[in-house]
Amino acid sequence: MLExxxxxxxxxxxAGIYAILAIGLNVHWxxxxxxxxxxxxxxxxxxxxxxxxxxxxxxxxxxxxxxFGMPIPVGIVGGCIAAGxxxxxxxxxxxxxxxxxxxxxSIGLAEILRYGLMNENWLTGGVGGIYxxxxxxxxxIPFAFYNLFYLGLVLVALVGCYLYTKKLRRSPFGRVLRxxxxxxxAAVALGKETFRYRMQAFIIGAVIAGLAGSLWAHYTTALTPxxxxxxxxxxxxxxxxxxxxxxxxGAIAGAGLIISFxxxxxxxxxxxxxxxxxxTLRLIFVGVLVIVTIRYRPEGLLPExxxxxxxxxxxLESESENL
Amino acid sequence: MISFDPQFxxxxxxxxxxxxxxxxGLTLIFGxxxxxxxxxxxxxxxxxxxxxxxxxxxxxxxxxxxxxxxPVTVVFALVIDRIVFYPLRRQGAGALALLITSxxxxxxxxxxxxxxxxxxxxxxxxxxxxxxxxxxxxITAVQIIIxxxxxxxxxxxxxxxxxxxxxxxxxxxASNQSLAMSSGINTEQVVRWTWVIGAGLxxxxxxxxxxxxxxxxxxxxxxxxVMFAAVILGGIGDPYGAMLGGFVIGFVQEVSVAFIxxxxxxxxxxxxxxxxxxxxxxxxxxxx
Numbered sequence: 219m220l221e222x223x224x225x226x227x228x229x230x231x232x233a234g235i236y237a238i239l240a241i242g243l244n245v246h247w248x249x250x251x252x253x254x255x256x257x258x259x260x261x262x263x264x265x266x267x268x269x270x271x272x273x274x275x276x277x278x279x280x281x282x283x284x285x286f287g288m289p290i291p292v293g294i295v296g297g298c299i300a301a302g303x304x305x306x307x308x309x310x311x312x313x314x315x316x317x318x319x320x321x322x323x324s325i326g327l328a329e330i331l332r333y334g335l336m337n338e339n340w341l342t343g344g345v346g347g348i349y350x351x352x353x354x355x356x357x358x359i360p361f362a363f364y365n366l367f368y369l370g371l372v373l374v375a376l377v378g379c380y381l382y383t384k385k386l387r388r389s390p391f392g393r394v395l396r397x398x399x400x401x402x403x404a405a406v407a408l409g410k411e412t413f414r415y416r417m418q419a420f421i422i423g424a425v426i427a428g429l430a431g432s433l434w435a436h437y438t439t440a441l442t443p444x445x446x447x448x449x450x451x452x453x454x455x456x457x458x459x460x461x462x463x464x465x466x467x468g469a470i471a472g473a474g475l476i477i478s479f480x481x482x483x484x485x486x487x488x489x490x491x492x493x494x495x496x497x498t499l500r501l502i503f504v505g506v507l508v509i510v511t512i513r514y515r516p517e518g519l520l521p522e523x524x525x526x527x528x529x530x531x532x533x534l535e536s537e538s539e540n541l
Numbered sequence: 542m543i544s545f546d547p548q549f550x551x552x553x554x555x556x557x558x559x560x561x562x563x564x565x566g567l568t569l570i571f572g573x574x575x576x577x578x579x580x581x582x583x584x585x586x587x588x589x590x591x592x593x594x595x596x597x598x599x600x601x602x603x604x605x606x607x608x609x610x611x612p613v614t615v616v617f618a619l620v621i622d623r624i625v626f627y628p629l630r631r632q633g634a635g636a637l638a639l640l641i642t643s644x645x646x647x648x649x650x651x652x653x654x655x656x657x658x659x660x661x662x663x664x665x666x667x668x669x670x671x672x673x674x675x676x677x678x679x680i681t682a683v684q685i686i687i688x689x690x691x692x693x694x695x696x697x698x699x700x701x702x703x704x705x706x707x708x709x710x711x712x713x714x715a716s717n718q719s720l721a722m723s724s725g726i727n728t729e730q731v732v733r734w735t736w737v738i739g740a741g742l743x744x745x746x747x748x749x750x751x752x753x754x755x756x757x758x759x760x761x762x763x764x765x766x767v768m769f770a771a772v773i774l775g776g777i778g779d780p781y782g783a784m785l786g787g788f789v790i791g792f793v794q795e796v797s798v799a800f801i802x803x804x805x806x807x808x809x810x811x812x813x814x815x816x817x818x819x820x821x822x823x824x825x826x827x828x829x
Contacts, residue, residue: 253637311819318577318640319777322769323818326811329766333808452644459641494659498652505648509625512642516634 225481227365231437233477234372235430239450240457240469241379242426248463248522249383249392250419251399253321256308256328257454260301260424262335262446264431266342268297269351269441282343290354294432301428304331305421313416325448335443347442351435372433376470379426383466386422395419453480456504460511462518471520476504547678549795555684555753557791558691562746563764564771564783565698566739572715572778573735574626576639580646581743581768582761586654588614588744589751589760593658596665603665607748611741618740619733621646647762655758663756687749694742695784702780707734715778767794767807770814776823789813 239261246252272293273285288296312323335342342348359367386392398405398412405412435441453476461472483500511518567581591613595606625646629639674680702708713721714731722728750760771790775782790810797809 253640311815315818318636319773319818321640322577322766322773323815326766326769326814330808330811333805337802337804452648455641455644495656498656501652502649502656505645505652508645508648509642512634512638512645513625513629513632516638 224365227369229478229481231365231369231372232481233474234369234376235434235437236454236457236477237470237473238372238376238379238430238433239427239454240461240473241376241383241466242423242430243454243458244463244466244469245383245386245419245423245426247458248465248469249387249399250395250416250423251317252313252416252420252423253317254324254420254423255321255448255451255455256324256326256331257427258446258448258450259308259324259328259331260305260427261431261434261450262328262331263304264297264301264428265435265441265446266335266348266431267300267428268293268432269348269435270341271296272352272436273348273350280343281339281346282348283340290352290436293436294429297432297435298425298428301431302421302425305424306417309417309420313413313420325451328448328451332443332446335446342441342443345443347440349440351439351441353436353439368437372437375429375433379429380466380470383426387465391415391418453504456508458518459508460518462520462522464517464522465520468518468520468522472518475519479504546799549799550792551678551680551684553792553795554788555687555791556794557788558687559746559749559753559787560764560767560771560791561784561787562691562694562749563743564768564775564787565695565780566741566743566746567768568772568775568778568780568783569711569715569735569739571772572780573711573732574630574639575718576636576643577769579640579643579765580621580650581643581739582763582765583647583650583654584614584618584740584743584761585747585750585764586756586758586761587617587650588740588747589756590654590658590663591744592748592751593663593665593756597663600666603667603752606665607745610744610748614744614747615737615740618736622732622736651758651762658758660758665751665756667752683752687753690745690749694745698738698742698780701738707731711735763807767810770810773814774817 239257242260243254243257246254246257268290270282270284271286271288272290274287275285276282308324308327312320312327315323336345338344339346353364353368354371355367356364394405394410394415397408398410398415402412438445454473457472457476458469459472460475461470462468480500483496563581563585566584567578570578570581588610592603592606592610595601595609596603601609625642626639629642700708702712710721710726710731711734713724713726714728718728721731747761750764767790771786772783774786774789775784790813793813794806794809797806801809
């Protein structure tokens with residue numbers, strides 16, 4: 219019983235972190251129409267920054283040479299800021315481009331960053347990564363309840379991001395973003411500086427992803443570059459597409475579904491003897507789900523309010539007309 | 542002081558040749574269907590594995606295997622188009638719906654290949670070729686084959702685009718779809734032929750890369766970014782630009798080893814692309 223409970227706790231924690239990632243991506247794609255395929259970069263920058271700010275100074279045997287031993291909240295804030303700065307730098311060359319160019323460039327920049335994580339041993343520990351990242355309040359919380367406590371922490375962050383982006387959506391800023399998304403020329407005609415709005419949305423989404431990264435670092439306590447491959451970006455996209463983009467609820471629902479599915483099927487192979495091929499079968503299913511969702515329910519499970527399927531297609535149309 | 546090593550030239554040309562072949566396919570499909578196909582790398586992998594089945598499982602000679610890989614990949618691409626992309630086109634879905642769908646296709650196909658052949662690396666059954674020396678440059682028989690094949694196919698593409706009705710229709714559809722339709726071009730037929738040519742060239746690129754290195758289920762996906770770089774460098778939708786872009790990328794990747802760590806080799810193509818996008822978004826050859 220206790221075992222099942224701790225399994226559910228850990229799945230919920232991972233799902234919560236992915237939900238935060240998906241909320242960040244929803245600000246990019248759902249609100250601002252930015253086709254960001256390099257989301258993992260912000261996740262990684264948040265995680266590594268928070269880790270480096272909080273771990274103790276490394277000993278001579280360790281590959282990396284920094285470690286500032288600062289309190290964990292400083293690390294988390296630092297992770298968010300660093301992700302925002304990276305977004306700013308990535309945004310300068312990319313946010314003036316066509317949407318589909320942005321997809322290609324962002325996936326490439328995320329890959330370059332991953333090569334950096336693998337090769338810059340002095341900073342990131344290279345392929346060996348960084349170990350022994352501290353968890354918050356380990357002394358104060360009894361060990362038996364610790365994972366539950368961390369889940370609570372993740373949920374608080376998730377609710378915070380949800381409320382913030384919901385407010386953002388209803389603000390004048392959010393309305394301008396959606397107007398740019400749906401008809402950029404009209405927004406320009408109204409005198410809106412679309413680049414600036416896009417940049418702000420890009421940074422906000424990245425900061426949220428950086429928060430997810432920091433929470434991830436202090437949850438797993440170890441970081442290696444292999445954990446930051448493109449499949450994180452794709453998983454987040456799948457969550458957003460299936461859950462429904464344009465509203466943070468869809469992002470949360472999608473992340474919950476995808477992660478529970480991924481984790482729940484992890485123990486199936488023992489039962490049906492599918493051991494070796496199970497991981498790939500699972501991904502095939504996820505891919506089919508994306509294709510089917512776009513074809514039959516492009517608005518996702520929880521659609522953006524006041525938008526019909528025809529309008530959604532219109533939106534995709536109007537975006538592709540700009541190509 | 543780094544002196545110019547002609548060896549880079551030959552390595553760059555062979556790498557560039559394969560990238561260029563695959564990039565022509567990607568850019569033609571973009572031109573005619575107007576979406577970036579994220580599953581394009583998987584067509585390359587399918588081509589390579591189709592030849593693997595013919596060559597290793599059935600014991601056929603590599604040349605015959607390579608020739609067989611082309612129709613297999615083409616049929617595969619046409620089937621995918623019919624059951625996945627065509628219904629979306631008919632629904633009137635935009636480029637972004639097609640793009641996201643192609644990401645789904647890429648995930649499905651890549652993992653299907655891994656389910657069948659596992660993630661182990663595979664090799665064709667080939668006699669080990671010896672390197673020969675021409676004017677002090679070491680060149681292997683495989684490199685000569687790659688160069689000759691890719692150059693011949695590029696000439697073929699050029700003749701097709703300029704001397705045949707199909708090629709002219711393709712270029713017309715790429716530059717203005719509705720105008721092409723109103724002048725009586727059957728665009729769905731042009732779309733099908735674009736898949737045939739694009740997938741066919743990409744399959745050959747896959748086999749050539751397999752001959753030069755090894756096969757693995759992620760080989761095409763790993764090259765996708767490099768192909769994107771070549772396509773964008775040449776100006777998206779422009780087949781001649783893709784050829785030029787492929788060679789530039791291949792060449793710069795090889796030369797970069799002299800300046801920065803070889804572990805960044807795959808990132809170099811991309812840095813060039815980003816730099817170019819900032820400086821000249823319409824591609825090296827200018828607006829079309």
